[in-house]
Amino acid sequence: MSGGHRRARAALKSRRIALLAVAALVLPLAACSQAHTAADDAAAGTRPQVVVTTNILGDVASEIAGDSIDVTTLMKPNADPHSFEISAQQAAALDSADLVVSNGLGLEEGLQRHLDRAAAAGVEQFVAGAEIDPLSYASGADHAAPQGPNGSAVADPHFWTDPRQMVTVARALTDALAALPSLSDDARAAIAARGSAYAQGLEDLDAALAERFAEIPRQQRALVTNHHVFGYFAQRYDFTVLGTAIPGGTTLAAPSAADLDALVTAITDAGVPTIFAESSSPDRLMRVLADEAGITVNVVPLFTESLSEPGGGAESYLEMVSTNADRIVSGLTPRQPRQ
The missing domain is CATH 3.40.50.1980 (Nitrogenase molybdenum iron protein domain)
Structure with missing residues (x-):
């Protein structure tokens, strides 16, 4: 195969991946034409309040929730999840949320005391890392991996780098969102449909990525x-x-x-x-x-x-x-x- 043909083929696959990413966003909207109706059925100020720590999980939660739930994301774009901190107002939002969504596995180091306080106060928690089978950090060539006390293995919190792991998280998060109080039956059905379509989009994207990386x-x-x-x-x-x-x-x-x-x-x-x-x-x-x-x-x-x-x-x-x-x-x- 000539260099030109290889470049053309790679470009086509790159466009395919981009289209799959767009489709994964559009499909939930097409599958859930009832979402706005369900949201309108809820009285103003009575939508469930969901607070999410990281902007990656905040994006996923917003896509699945649609207009039926108010989703607040604490972490700003381009921030470091290990060290970002929150204001007193944001801490209060955690304490009053119907559901707090966090990554877990030690990622939100600068936020953990706030999460612990909210949990102790009885705020419902969805910890994404608890939904997967986490990996331990692996050592690279001549480069030691992180270790815990006494050389014990440390769970790796960066599961979102594998879209298949995010399929598991998205499905579990869909169930948690659909179970929130004060939602109408239409709203719950819309959330379930959006979550299913989003998870399918992730599976399609994963397949396209596997095919493309195999060329390296x-x-x-x-x-x-x-x-x-x-x-x-x-x-x-x-x-x-x-x-x-x-x-x-x-x-x-x-x-x-x-x-x-x-x-x-x-x-x-x-x-x-x-x-x-x-x-x-x-x-x-x-x-x-x-x-x-x-x-x-x-x-x-x-x-x-x-x-x-x-x-x-x-x-x-x-x-x-x-x-x-x-x-x-x-x-x-x-x-x-x-x-």
């Missing part, structure tokens, strides 16, 4: 990122997490000189063409790594832990997944010589 030669499927975030992604799509600049599952950790030296060696030995920086974090450290490795390597931003502002390339979870797929394939696919 196995030996080229090596990821170097800011910190441990792609364990679920790597397992799903047969990638290797070669290493991370920050030796932990949280951006609050700090790399040592030995950590960076080991990673530079791994990058050099593997001949990695591209390393990936998180869009919400400065890429200075990744660029220093590229320079230290003494090789020509690209530094490409990915959306890993937060959605972007509108128009930023990751306005929704589905757009985030699609954008990251395009950038990973482009960064790791061997360049064909010009004819």
Whole structure:
């Protein structure tokens, strides 16, 4: 196959993934023409109040809930879920919510005391990480994974990098939202239909991604990122997490000189063409790594832990997944010589 044909085929698959992402947003709307009627049936101020910690889960919850539920997302675009904090007004919203939706598995470090207080006060909780079978952090080549006390394994909270895990979360969240008080029967049916269509859209998107990533030669499927975030992604799509600049599952950790030296060696030995920086974090450290490795390597931003502002390339979870797929394939696919 010529280089031109390969590029054309890749472009078609990229467009297919983008179309699937759009379809996953549109299908719930088409399937739930009753959503506005159900919302109108509820008296003003009586809609259930749902407060969501991260903007990724906030987007999913909003898509499933439609107009029948008021969804408030605490985390702003481009924020760090490990360290973001909330105002007194937002903390009060947590305490008065009908349902609090959180990621769990230790992700919301700066918010945990507020979540614990709301739970102790009897506020209903939906913890997404409790709905899946979590992975433990895996070590990359010559690069230690995060560990708990006494060297125990630590659960990886970044399950959203695998859309199949999000299918499980979306279905469970649909049930939790549909069970909220003061909803009409029409509203519950609309939520169920939207949730089903959204989950199906995720499954279709996952299949398209698997097909596209298979075009990257196995030996080229090596990821170097800011910190441990792609364990679920790597397992799903047969990638290797070669290493991370920050030796932990949280951006609050700090790399040592030995950590960076080991990673530079791994990058050099593997001949990695591209390393990936998180869009919400400065890429200075990744660029220093590229320079230290003494090789020509690209530094490409990915959306890993937060959605972007509108128009930023990751306005929704589905757009985030699609954008990251395009950038990973482009960064790791061997360049064909010009004819």
